[in-house]
Amino acid sequence: PQGADVVDGRACFRLAEVGTLRLPDAEDPDDQTGDGTKWQLQFLLRATADPSLLLSAGQIWSGEANGLVRDPRGLFVAELGRAALVEPMLAPALRRTQPSEYDLTVEEAEHFLTSGATRLIEAGFEVQLPATWDGRRRLGLRLSVRSTPSEQVVTRSRVGRDELAAFRWSIAVGDDELGEEELARLVAAKTPLVRLRGRWVSVDADRLRAGLEFLRRDPHRRTPRPTAAELLELVRVSQETPLPVTGVRADGWVGDVLAGRVQQRLPPVALPPSFRATLRPYQQRGVAWLAFMSALGLGACLADDMGLGKTVQTLALEAVERAGGERGPTLVLCPMSLVGMWQREAANFAPELRVLAHHGSARAHGDVLAxxxxxxxxxxxxxATAARDAGELAAITWRRLVLDEAHAIKNADTATAKAVRRFPAGHRLALTGTPVENRLADLWSVLDLLNPGLLGSRFEFRQRFAAPIERRGDSATAAELRRLTQPYLLRRVKTDPAIVPELPEKIEIRQEYRLTREQGTLYRAIVDEMMTKIENSHGIKRRGHVLAAITKLKQVCNHPAHLLHDGSPLGDRSGKVVRLEEVLAEILASGDRVLCFTQYTEFGHLLVPHLAGRLGVEVGFLHGGLAKGARDAIVDRFQAGEGPRILLLSLKAGGSGLTLTAAAQVLHLDRWWNPAVENQATDRAFRIGQGRTVQVRKFVCPGTIEDRIDTLITKKRALAGMVVGEGESWLTELSGDALRGMFALGEDAIDD
Structure with a gap:
């Protein structure tokens, strides 16, 4: 409507339902509605100067409008001509002399209501539609789901999962659900415009018929009780339906899952008296969520930040279910370095759980394994063992499959990932501290393993989600993916204001790893060589040999190149360094800064270029060889949140007078015999009142001198008479047998 403000008037089109003026009982060919009415489009003109003035075509052609607007007839004809260009359906009416109204067929009326009117309004014309027209209301399918309240799911599921939900499809117009009779009448009418409960609605008879057929052969009639996963898929309506799904009504747990409010609804789970850990509130909520997911048979991914206690939450779930009479073994898959941790934590927190470690060359097979x-x-x-023994493990029906550090199977094509998919389990649980949502292919691998088919095939997932999100940064698709995956993921981060008050100021973690074959061979050679020297010497000389042996064993645990001083590349020759890379990658992904303490400056110099190359980031190193100014500059940048997020420190340089509270993570790469020195180092990062939790990880290889030191330091508090505080000198007084026991390499020290 260019220059519309200059025009004296504007055409108005009124669609009216007018009586056919026949006697009610007479045969009426003009009756289009069954109510003795027909559809008529009437032409009018509204004056611009006085908008209350609406002139009918009759007034214009009779001359009544003259003087009220300038040249009413010319204006009216021009306006109608302009309208016919926008909506060609009007053209025949304008061929008549003095056009004033136009009788429409039912099809034309429906076309005008659903599209013509909108086009005319957009072009600046006025359109009046009958008050009984309800065009916003679409014909569609509605899904109603009734389900058990969330808080009753766990108790009810013991009776049987079948009873937890039921659903029903119906056809609705807008909010009105239609009964069978109304539907049958609509289908029989074979007309695109139907009066429904006093309102006119546009209906596509073919689609309506298809919708009716869909209801009659309800897609889930074959499986009268869908699984929870099928229900959630149904509610998300990924399937093709003949009519658009215009409404989903879900109460109970299904409604809570869709709205993301399950966490608020679940009551805490009662832990059995045999469970010995005191869970923090967020951990209690985690266990309640795991029990809820397990009761529904939905695969779950617990993706809490590292250090928030995913293992203890899993053990609590197991303890609760066993106490409730659940039977059947749970299979836990984890990296070699965590096997001992699972055994130890189970013994500490859930001593009634019977634990079998299945790995190493002496592991059972066949009937003995069964x-x-x-x-x-x-x-x-x-x-690695699971992939090797896949055939045997797949023959067992597992109560649950737990995938610890689940990002280990993020590549779905590996032999391990393929093997794990074959293990039959009533419930699947993945534990990972890495935010999986950062790499969409990994998210697909983990969730597809937990709930096969949830996100479609890998190809479908890439087309529907990964490509639009990663290439185009499509936020609507990202939101849809979040909505789709949110029910299966629980992730709490340690910076979450809701969790911070629940955390202690310091979380200590024993970070286990295993030696490589090369390290193991060197370790044994040192023990043999040094024990011979020790047994053949006395006094100060013997003392010197003992201390030299301890140093060499510590160095070989760090890396063969540290022991040999040969400048050879680090590669993957050290279990400790490989584990360190994994831990650092996880810390970097979570956005934290980290301090890594070593007592050997030489080891620090080996690590800096290696870690920088592997992780693709700058690595800082604070050591005694730096001038004071250089050291101060490194500290200031680290504290200001600038520069490298990984800072290595040699223990002596890091020992005194430094404040490095910007770090939320502290790693002790090798062990000091004196706990006071270690604690002093930890306290660089840890100051009371710094307002957040610091996680302290101490690297320990089971079955080595590190393990023995760790045990001794722990016991030392009980052995008041033993002055461990004096560094390593007291060790030199131990007898030959005691030393051999201290040095011997345990069978669980080497990676299988």
């Missing part, structure tokens, strides 16, 4: 598994609650194995 017997041992039958007598266990928890079977812990490594990803």
């Amino acid at each position: 017997e041992r598994v039958a007598a266990a609650d928890l079977v812990v194995t490594t990803y």
Whole structure:
């Protein structure tokens, strides 16, 4: 409507339902509605100067309008001509002399209501539609789901999962659900415009018929009780439906899952008296969520930040279910370095759980394995062993499959990932501290393993989600993906204001790893060589040999190149360094800054270029060889949140007078015999009142001197008479047998 403000008037089109003026009982060919009415489009003109003035075509052609607007007839004809260009359906009416109204067929009326009117309004014309027209209301399918309240799911599921939900499809117009009779009448009418409960609605008869057929052969009639996963898929309506799905009504747990409010609805789970850990509130909520997901048979991914206690939440879930009479073994898959941790934590917190560690060359097979598994609650194995023994493990029906450090199977094509998919389990649980949502392919691998088919095939997932999100940064698709995956993921981060008050100021973690074959061979050679020297010497000389032996063993645990001083590349020759890379990658992904303490400056110099290359980031190093100014500059940048997020420190340089509270993570790469020195180092990062939790990880290889030191330091508090505080000198007084026991390499020290 260019220059519309200059025009004296504007055409108005009124669609009216007018009586056919026949006697009610007479045969009426003009009756289009069954109510003795027909559809008529009437032409009018509204004056610009006085908008209350609406002139009918009759007034214009009779001359009544003259003087009220300038040249009413010319204006009216021009306006109608302009309208016919926008809506060609009007053209025939304008061929008549003095056009004033136009009788429409039902099809034309429906076309005008659903599209013509909108086009005319957009072009600046006025359109009046009958008050009984309800064009906003679409014909569509509605899904109603009734389900058990969330808080009753866990108790009810013991009776049977079948009873937890039921659903029903119906056809609705807008908010009105239609009964069978109304539907039958609509289908029989075979007309695009139907009066429904006093309102006119546009209906596509073919689609309506298809919708009716869909209801009659309800897609889930074959499986009268869908699984929870099928229900959630149904509610998200990924399937093709003949009519658009215009409404989903869900109460109970299904409604809570869709709205993302399950967490608020679940009551805490009562832990059995045999469970010995005191859970923090967020951990209690985690266990309640895991029990809820398990009761529904939905695969779950617990993705809490590192250090928030995913293992203890899993053990609590197991303890609760066993106390409730659940039977059948749970298979835990984890990296080799965590097998001992699972055994230890289970023994500490859930001593009634029977744990079987299945790994190493002496592990059971065949009938013996079957017997041992039958007598266990928890079977812990490594990803590598699971791939090797896939045939045997797939023949067992597992109560649950737990994938610890689940990002280990993020590549769905590996032999391990393929093997794990074959293990039959009533419930699947993935634990990962890495935010999976950062890399969409990983998210697909983990969630597809937990709930096969949830996100479609990998190809479908890439087309529907990964490509639009990663290439185009499509936020609507990202939101849809979040909505789709949110029910299956629980992630709490340690900076979350809701969790901060629940955390202690310091969380200590024993970070286990295993030696490589090369390290193991060197370790044994040192023990043999040094024990010979020790046994053949006395006094100060013997003392010197003992201390030299301890140093060499510590160095070989760090890296063969640290022991040999040969400048050879680090590669993957050290279990400790490989584990360190994994831990650092996770810390970087979570956005934290980290301090890594070593007592050997030489080891620090080896690590800096290696870690920088592997992780693709700058690595800082604070050591005694730096001038004071250089050291101060490194500290200031680190504290200001600038520069490298990984800072290595040699223990002596890091020992005194430094404040590095910008770090939320502290790693002790090698062990000091004196706990006071270690604690002093930890306290660089840890100042009371710094307002957040610091996580302290101490690297320990089971079955090595590190393990023995760790045990001794822990016991030392009980052995008041032993002055461990004097550094390593007291060790030199131990007898030959005691030293051999201290030095010997345990069978669990080497990675399988």
